[in-house]
Amino acid sequence: xxxxxxxxxxxxxxxxxxxxxxxxxxxxxxxxxxxxxxxxxxxxxxxxxxxxxxxxxxxxxxxxxxxxxxxxxxxxxxxxxxxxxxxxxxxxxxxxxxxxxxxxxxxxxxxxxxxxxxxxxxxxxxxxxxxxxxxxxxxxxxxxxxxxxxxxxxxxxxxxxxxxxxxxxxxxxxxxxxxxxxxxxxxxxxxxxxxxxxxxxxxxxxxxxxxxxxxxxxx
Amino acid sequence: xxxxxxxxxxxxxxxxxxxxxxxxxxxxxxxxxxxxxxxxxxxxxxxxxxxxxxxxxxxxxxxxxxxxxxxxxxxxxxxxxxxxxxxxxxxxxxxxxxxxxxxxxxxxxxxxxxxxxxxxxxxxxxxxxxxxxxxxxxxxxxxxxxxxxxxxxxxxxxxxxxxxxxxxxxxxxxxxxxxxxxxxxxxxxxxxxxxxxxxxxxxxxxxxxxxxxxxxxxx
Amino acid sequence: xxxxxxxxxxxxxxxxxxxxxxxxxxxxxxxxxxxxxxxxxxxxxxxxxxxxxxxxxxxxxxxxxxxxxxxxxxxxxxxxxxxxxxxxxxxxxxxxxxxxxxxxxxxxxxxxxxxxxxxxxxxxxxxxxxxxxxxxxxxxxxxxxxxxxxxxxxxxxxxxxxxxxxxxxxxxxxxxxxxxxxxxxxxxxxxxxxxxxxxxxxxxxxxxxxxxxxxxxxx
Amino acid sequence: xxxxxxxxxxxxxxxxxxxxxxxxxxxxxxxxxxxxxxxxxxxxxxxxxxxxxxxxxxxxxxxxxxxxxxxxxxxxxxxxxxxxxxxxxxxxxxxxxxxxxxxxxxxxxxxxxxxxxxxxxxxxxxxxxxxxxxxxxxxxxxxxxxxxxxxxxxxxxxxxxxxxxxxxxxxxxxxxxxxxxxxxxxxxxxxxxxxxxxxxxxxxxxxxxxxxxxxxxxx
DNA sequence: GATGAATGAGGGTTCATTCAT
DNA sequence: TATGAATGAACCCTCATTCAT
Numbered sequence: 001x002x003x004x005x006x007x008x009x010x011x012x013x014x015x016x017x018x019x020x021x022x023x024x025x026x027x028x029x030x031x032x033x034x035x036x037x038x039x040x041x042x043x044x045x046x047x048x049x050x051x052x053x054x055x056x057x058x059x060x061x062x063x064x065x066x067x068x069x070x071x072x073x074x075x076x077x078x079x080x081x082x083x084x085x086x087x088x089x090x091x092x093x094x095x096x097x098x099x100x101x102x103x104x105x106x107x108x109x110x111x112x113x114x115x116x117x118x119x120x121x122x123x124x125x126x127x128x129x130x131x132x133x134x135x136x137x138x139x140x141x142x143x144x145x146x147x148x149x150x151x152x153x154x155x156x157x158x159x160x161x162x163x164x165x166x167x168x169x170x171x172x173x174x175x176x177x178x179x180x181x182x183x184x185x186x187x188x189x190x191x192x193x194x195x196x197x198x199x200x201x202x203x204x205x206x207x208x209x210x211x212x213x214x215x216x217x218x219x
Numbered sequence: 220x221x222x223x224x225x226x227x228x229x230x231x232x233x234x235x236x237x238x239x240x241x242x243x244x245x246x247x248x249x250x251x252x253x254x255x256x257x258x259x260x261x262x263x264x265x266x267x268x269x270x271x272x273x274x275x276x277x278x279x280x281x282x283x284x285x286x287x288x289x290x291x292x293x294x295x296x297x298x299x300x301x302x303x304x305x306x307x308x309x310x311x312x313x314x315x316x317x318x319x320x321x322x323x324x325x326x327x328x329x330x331x332x333x334x335x336x337x338x339x340x341x342x343x344x345x346x347x348x349x350x351x352x353x354x355x356x357x358x359x360x361x362x363x364x365x366x367x368x369x370x371x372x373x374x375x376x377x378x379x380x381x382x383x384x385x386x387x388x389x390x391x392x393x394x395x396x397x398x399x400x401x402x403x404x405x406x407x408x409x410x411x412x413x414x415x416x417x418x419x420x421x422x423x424x425x426x427x428x429x430x431x432x433x434x435x436x437x438x
Numbered sequence: 439x440x441x442x443x444x445x446x447x448x449x450x451x452x453x454x455x456x457x458x459x460x461x462x463x464x465x466x467x468x469x470x471x472x473x474x475x476x477x478x479x480x481x482x483x484x485x486x487x488x489x490x491x492x493x494x495x496x497x498x499x500x501x502x503x504x505x506x507x508x509x510x511x512x513x514x515x516x517x518x519x520x521x522x523x524x525x526x527x528x529x530x531x532x533x534x535x536x537x538x539x540x541x542x543x544x545x546x547x548x549x550x551x552x553x554x555x556x557x558x559x560x561x562x563x564x565x566x567x568x569x570x571x572x573x574x575x576x577x578x579x580x581x582x583x584x585x586x587x588x589x590x591x592x593x594x595x596x597x598x599x600x601x602x603x604x605x606x607x608x609x610x611x612x613x614x615x616x617x618x619x620x621x622x623x624x625x626x627x628x629x630x631x632x633x634x635x636x637x638x639x640x641x642x643x644x645x646x647x648x649x650x651x652x653x654x655x656x657x
Numbered sequence: 658x659x660x661x662x663x664x665x666x667x668x669x670x671x672x673x674x675x676x677x678x679x680x681x682x683x684x685x686x687x688x689x690x691x692x693x694x695x696x697x698x699x700x701x702x703x704x705x706x707x708x709x710x711x712x713x714x715x716x717x718x719x720x721x722x723x724x725x726x727x728x729x730x731x732x733x734x735x736x737x738x739x740x741x742x743x744x745x746x747x748x749x750x751x752x753x754x755x756x757x758x759x760x761x762x763x764x765x766x767x768x769x770x771x772x773x774x775x776x777x778x779x780x781x782x783x784x785x786x787x788x789x790x791x792x793x794x795x796x797x798x799x800x801x802x803x804x805x806x807x808x809x810x811x812x813x814x815x816x817x818x819x820x821x822x823x824x825x826x827x828x829x830x831x832x833x834x835x836x837x838x839x840x841x842x843x844x845x846x847x848x849x850x851x852x853x854x855x856x857x858x859x860x861x862x863x864x865x866x867x868x869x870x871x872x873x874x875x876x
Numbered sequence: 877g878a879t880g881a882a883t884g885a886g887g888g889t890t891c892a893t894t895c896a897t
Numbered sequence: 898t899a900t901g902a903a904t905g906a907a908c909c910c911t912c913a914t915t916c917a918t
Contacts, residue, residue: 019898037256038344040891051900053895062892121340123402125257134408142409165419168411172395172420173388179398180387183342189353190361192387200384201391208427238881259908270883275910457877475694476782478912489879491916500913559778561840563695568844576847603857606837606849607830610858614829617836621780625787628795630825638822639829645816646865676902697887708904710890719888 020058020068022048027069032114032182036066036122036129067132073112074137080106082144092152096170096209097202099148103174104198113178120179142167158209173201239277239287241267246288251333251401255285255341255348286351292331293356299325301363311371315389315428316421318367322393323417332397339398361386377428392420458496458506460486465507470552470620474504474560474567505570511550512575518544520582530590534608534647535640537586541612542636551616558617580605596647611639677715677725679705684726689771689839693723693779693786724789730769731794737763739801749809753827753866754859756805760831761855770835777836799824815866830858 026047030039041062045052059065084102088095107113119137123130145167152158177197184190245266249258260281264274278284303321307314326332338356342349364386371377396416403409464485468477479500483490497503522540526533545551557575561568583605590596615635622628683704687696698719702709716722741759745752764770776794780787802824809815834854841847 034344035341041893042891052893053900053902054898056893057898117340120398120402121336122254124405125253127406130403130406130408134403134406138403138409161422162415162419165412165416166423168395168399168416169392169420169423172392175395176387176391179339183339184349184353184357186343187346187349187353189349190357192384196381197384197387200381201388203380204385204388204424204427206427207429208423208425210426260910261908269881271909272884272911273882276881281909472782473779479914480912490914491879491881492877494914495877555778558836558840559774560692562843563691565844568841568846572841572844572846576841580847599860600853600857603850603854604861606833606854607858607861610830610833611826613833614825617777618825621777622787622791622795624781625784625791627787627791628799631822634819635822635825638819639826641818642823642826642865643861644865645867646861646863648864698889699887707902709888710905711903713889714902 019048019050019054021072023050023055023058023065024069024072027065028073028111028115031066031069031118032111035118036062036126041065063126063129066129070115070133070136074107074115077106077112078137078140078144082140085144085148092148092155092157093206093209096148096152097206099145100170100174100202101198104177104194108174108178108181108194114182116175117179117182120175142171145170152209156211159211161209170205173197238267238269238273242269242274242277242284243288243291246284247292247330247334250285250288250337251330254337255281255345260284282345282348285348289334289352289355293326293334296325296331297356297359297363301359304363304367311367311374311376312425312428315367315371316425318364319389319393319421320417323396323413327393327397327400328413333401335394336398336401339394361390364389371428375430378430380428389424392416457486457488457492459510461488461493461496461503462507462510465503466511466549466553469504469507469556470549473556474500474564479503501564501567504567508553508571508574512545512553515544515550516575516578516582519579523582523586530586530593530595531644531647534586534590535644537583538608538612538640539636542615542632546612546616546619546632552620554613555617555620558613580609583608590647594649597649599647608643611635676705676707676711680707680712680715680722681726681729684722685730685768685772688723688726688775689768692775693719693783698722720783720786723786727772727790727793731764731772734763734769735794735797735801739797742801742805749805749812749814750863750866753805753809754863756802757827757831757859758855761834761851765831765835765838765851771839773832774836774839777832799828802827809866813868816868818866827862830854 023044027039027044029047030044033039039062041055042052044065045055048055055065059068081099081103085095085099088098107116119130119133123133146163149158149161149163149166149170153160153163177192177194180190180192181194185192242263246258246263248266249263252258258281260274261271263284264271267274274284278287300318300322304314304318307317326335338349338352342352365382368377368380368382368385368389372379372382396411396413399409399411400413404411461482465477465482467485468482471477477500479493480490482503483493486493493503497506519537519541523533523537526536545554557568557571561571584601587596587599587601587604587608591598591601615630615632618628618630619632623630680701684696684701686704687701690696696719698712699709701722702712705712712722716725738756738760742752742756745755764773776787776790780790803820806815806818806820806823806827810817810820834849834851837847837849838851842849
């Protein structure tokens with residue numbers, strides 16, 4: 001066992017710097033698949049190819065692991081979205097449409113939608129996690145959409161409406177699709193075609209937002 | 220009553236016919252509060268004022284208890300909604316509006332919204348329960364809303380649209396509000412005013428559905 | 439609800455005197471089918487068509503119920519066997535053969551063999567029951583067989599052998615057949631044909647007992 | 658060792674490779690003592706000096722623990738017996754005699770007889786375990802004894818008899834002795850002297866098997 | 877006599893977390 | 898740094914026995 005051995009770094013040996021990311025990936029997979037409470041750290045470690053103890057070297061506990069997953073994935077995707085909106089130069093209709101479709105592409109269609117679903121599903125049982133997610137993800141994304149609506153209204157492209165609630169109403173069908181994908185859809189029940197669904201949604205939404213000669217909101 | 224002994228409180232009090240309902244009520248409370256997996260039958264029994272074993276006299280196991288809760292609450296509410304739609308005589312706009320507001324009143328504002336939330340949240344981990352809920356609740360409610368849209372379209376009150384997806388899009392904001400109420404809202408985060416939210420939603424929706432001279436769906 | 443009603447004894451109403459026997463029958467069925475520990479008093483009561491509480495009116499507890507089952511069945515069968523031996527007038531070979539075949543007929547082939555099996559199986563966990571069974575059944579039946587061997591030896595029909603142990607050796611194949619019937623045989627594993635088995639056993643046994651010119655027990 | 662603290666007993670002691678065997682030993686003790694159903698895994702763990710959870714690190718569940726006990730003990734003993742028979746060169750009478758005495762020595766006199774007893778006692782309630790035991794133990798041991806009888810018959814040392822049933826008849830007294838030891842005998846009732854019993858049995862058996870001028874099987 | 881609702885002490889199993897090596 | 902053996906508090910479910918009616 002000569003000295004050289006200890007220096008040789010075979011390329012199949014995982015560099016220790018890679019460990020956290022491997023754990024985050026494994027954790028993302030499992031949190032998405034089973035939810036927060038139902039994910040066993042045993043399984044996370046196994047999927048990352050390390051022992052359970054190792055997991056605790058990198059993450060204080062289950063909660064911190066989850067927060068790290070959120071930070072590493074959703075928060076960075078959010079920054080990208082903020083950038084997209086900030087630099088958009090076309091019409092607000094196009095911006096809203098593009099925003100929603102990109103949102104679905106970057107989050108909805110990927111595993112990350114599972115995190116949104118998970119938070120809606122379990123935040124009630126884990127208030128600390130909920131608080132964290134609210135501050136890091138929800139507030140920022142809501143601010144972003146509200147600013148987008150303001151842009152449309154101030155440029156005369158959208159009717160003047162209750163921006164805060166419209167934000168939620170606009171967000172709802174996308175969130176719902178995400179949730180569906182990870183609930184009944186995952187049981188092979190009640191499949192939804194995302195493209196057709198989104199098209200239908202945008203059709204209704206853009207019609208609803210459009211400035212009409214006489215908005216018939218009376219009833 | 221000569222001797223103090225006769226006053227001795229019995230180890231248990233016979234409630235007979237009232238028990239099942241008391242247990243269903245307790246179970247509803249806790250399933251709503253904590254979700255399916257996180258609800259302990261111990262706690263359900265305790266809240267109903269009985270011992271754990273007693274619960275098993277009335278319900279075979281956790282799953283059957285949950286199904287009974289759904290049947291006793293959601294399924295019966297659904298029947299009422301079907302009745303409401305079947306006998307409505309006014310305009311389809313009013314019907315849709317009334318349907319949604321009543322839905323919120325009878326389900327959304329009550330505890331029952333917690334069951335809808337729970338199913339979205341946990342159906343992935345409990346496929347048997349998911350299947351049951353899909354058959355007893357989801358299919359029926361979707362059929363109901365689709366029939367409502369058909370009525371509006373056939374009477375020329377709504378634009379001809381993709382009914383199946385529109386159903387989902389329409390349902391989404393209400394479901395989202397229900398979920399919100401039992402997730403972030405319950406942590407006192409991001410409160411939503413249901414009436415303002417619903418008004419905003421209906422404003423957008425009814426505008427979106429209205430027949431326009433030139434539907435600007437092009438983009 | 440006139441007085442006459444209370445006096446009328448519809449013939450479908452079980453007379454209270456029949457209750458104990460019905461319970462004993464149900465208990466026999468279930469003890470035989472599942473064993474002592476695994477038999478639930480719930481099930482015994484249900485099979486007898488009464489409530490669980492009623493069972494406790496007639497039998498102090500599970501143990502007393504079991505003892506009553508033994509008394510009502512095995513002990514009376516034993517008395518009959520004693521009678522058979524006492525009044526037999528033919529050869530001892532024929533007596534032994536007849537005794538064993540009758541034993542199988544009256545006990546082995548019926549449910550009662552299940553009780554013998556049960557006692558061998560569970561007496562270790564229920565010493566009180568074991569003691570009772572030993573006194574009421576085992577000692578008496580051993581005494582009977584030993585007397586039968588003595589008869590054969592004293593009449594010069596059997597070799598002079600160790601009667602106490604021969605008793606056990608003779609009893610073993612029959613007991614084994616009973617146990618088998620209620621263990622592996624009941625799982626449809628390893629079926630045994632009782633008549634062929636007994637014939638083979640008697641062939642070996644009577645040959646083994648027979649007085650030979652030179653008993654080759656040396657080895 | 659300067660400070661008392663270093664002497665503090667760790668919450669648990671790492672035993673690693675020794676654990677499985679310790680657990681198997683503890684499990685054997687308790688299964689033999691109480692049977693399958695009545696053995697609590699709590700107690701097995703406690704006897705092995707570990708917590709209940711630890712047991713599940715090594716064995717998937719109670720059934721697998723039991724199977725492991727059988728494999729580690731009976732199956733290996735059986736292999737040894739097969740070897741003994743295969744290499745025996747003397748007379749068949751001696752072989753049969755030796756086989757039975759060794760069987761008693763290696764299994765009957767040790768705890769392992771308790772496993773045989775347990776299976777006879779509880780296989781009816783645990784069909785999966787029964788099937789496993791039948792395949793791994795019973796079929797093999799029956800095949801072994803039948804081959805032994807065939808050897809004797811083909812060499813003209815035993816009368817030509819029904820081998821399959823004779824196998825069972827031969828096995829019965831030994832099994833019975835095992836059962837007795839773990840049932841009434843363990844309650845200090847009806848003690849049997851194993852050597853005298855076996856001697857008596859072999860005397861009868863070898864006489865019964867022997868080739869006689871005129872086998873008087875008529876009756 | 878008869879009922880059956882109620883009990884409560886477990887039994888098997890799971891899993892986040894700890895810590896000696 | 899990495900391991901993985903060990904823990905122990907829960908959780909779901911069972912059942913002999915009791916006792917008010």
